[in-house]
Amino acid sequence: MASPAAPRSPEPLQPVAGVLGLLLPGLGHFYLGHTRRGGLIFTGVMGLFASGLLIGGIDSVDRREDFIWFLGQGLVGPTAFAVDYTHQHHFKVADARKVMVDPSTGRTVPLLRSAGPDEFRNPESGQAVPIVMGSDGVGSATYTDRAGRSVTVRPAYPPNAKGLGRMNELGTLFTTLAGFLNLICVLDALWHHRAERRGPGRGRVGGSVGGVGAGSVRRTLKTPGGFS
């Protein structure tokens, strides 16, 4: 008669691993000693996020225009916030004709919006500058810098192309799915045993979801079949 299976210890809460997983996908599992699993999570989540940016452009991540989607994208971690910050502060143009209330300061500021196909972005003030097409088909834009000098840029292009249609949908979907998948990984890391080392004369232990008795040793498992 087969002996009954040993009772499994409850999954310990790993708050540090959860926080690390939110900071960088896979880092939580890496901290727990599951280096291979962490590497695969990092590759998958960041690969999806980067693919979304490649497909839909930087316009795929937009906290102001697509806030609901950004709730998912933000789960990727600081990377998503950095991309959104770059998008808002280095690609969007300030529309002097429309205003909005800045939530952080409560002051009225020019509305930030994506540049049109015939607009250049003043690199100093962020104001939209119209692109004037020359007879040779090359556009130029003239803006005034902080010193009051007139600066002409030629050829002048919009800071980015506004994402439209399928490509924008796909880019948004890729980046949002990356965030939700990272949420699954963070929840997994929160309740996860640390990887154990194989001892002499013992079978494979730890290195898997819910490995038993892996409380204190945080070292990479090198077992061929393990998943550390």
Next chain:
Amino acid sequence: MGTHRRLILAATALLALPGSAALAQGVSPRLPYRPFIDPLPLHDWWWVFLVPLALGIAVVYKAVQMKDSAGYPRAVAVMALQIVLGMVALGAASYLLVAVYVRFIAEWLAG
């Protein structure tokens, strides 16, 4: 044209060989394509991206769910295939619902 841009265009052109006209339209001389900043000019080939999407989901999900790494690549491939086939089946079912069933009901109601 910079080497960086030429490499990206060559890679995207692999996907767009039959529809290279669409690629040429997207990269206009006024606005050169800049990877990670501008959307890929492959609007007619959007469905191709279902494959890397399914693959990415499978890589992460199986990394979390599997107890050991034995058979991991195979499990990822099978799950990605299941997702793609499931999406195709859902698309076909939606088409049948709208183009056949709803049309039949509308014509039946109209007498």
